[in-house]
Amino acid sequence: MARTLRLDAVLIQAVIAGALSFAHLHDLAAAAGQDGWKAWAYPVSVDLLLVAAWRRMRTEAGNRDAWLWFAIALTASLGANVATAGLLDMHHVPAWLRILVAGWPALAFLGGTLLAHTHTPTLEPDPTPAPLEEPDTEPVPDLTVERAPEPAPELPPAAPTPEEMAPEPTVVPVPPVPAPSAPAVPVPPALLDHARKIADVHRSQTGAPIDAATLRARLGVPPALADSIALQLA
Numbered sequence: 001m002a003r004t005l006r007l008d009a010v011l012i013q014a015v016i017a018g019a020l021s022f023a024h025l026h027d028l029a030a031a032a033g034q035d036g037w038k039a040w041a042y043p044v045s046v047d048l049l050l051v052a053a054w055r056r057m058r059t060e061a062g063n064r065d066a067w068l069w070f071a072i073a074l075t076a077s078l079g080a081n082v083a084t085a086g087l088l089d090m091h092h093v094p095a096w097l098r099i100l101v102a103g104w105p106a107l108a109f110l111g112g113t114l115l116a117h118t119h120t121p122t123l124e125p126d127p128t129p130a131p132l133e134e135p136d137t138e139p140v141p142d143l144t145v146e147r148a149p150e151p152a153p154e155l156p157p158a159a160p161t162p163e164e165m166a167p168e169p170t171v172v173p174v175p176p177v178p179a180p181s182a183p184a185v186p187v188p189p190a191l192l193d194h195a196r197k198i199a200d201v202h203r204s205q206t207g208a209p210i211d212a213a214t215l216r217a218r219l220g221v222p223p224a225l226a227d228s229i230a231l232q233l234a
Helices: 002-031 037-059 064-087 095-117 189-206 212-219 223-233
Strands: none
Touching: 002 037, 002 064, 002 095, 037 064, 037 095, 064 095, 189 212, 189 223, 212 223
């Protein structure tokens, strides 16, 4: 019952305040040269803009446009209330006030359009689900006693097969076959003496016997003859 009485009192107070504000706006519009039905349309325009901005402020708290148009409509309503309180000569309204009253319809139309078609973008939820947090659970110690595996029984050794009992064959090494020596090329005695002198000079200079390649280069003979001379000088 108490809630019903308080609600009725609020409604009555709102109706009285709205009626007074409506009358003040009508009187100001009529004094500014807006006669007939136009004087009644001004308070309706101001109150509708005020209500639209208030509803947008409640649904979208961060909408700055709603706060701006709410302040403009509230200033228009409050200004009309103050102007008709005897501070303004209603029979001689100044020119600037006539301009404001005449320009109000365009301003109210702009505010209503912006409030009706401007929406605050909503943030889309992240499609990726958040990872589930695993509860912090302490590991439960295993109280079961582990039994050592029993050793497998030893099997008796298997009997040897006839192949295993047979003696292993002995491997007789085969002596290497010497490579057949190339037939010695006959060397003239004069060429052999000259080669021996060259070999002595080479030994005295290097301290090592002369090889077949060096001897062939010094004498200018074929490889086979150089090999035969080197074998005789060795």
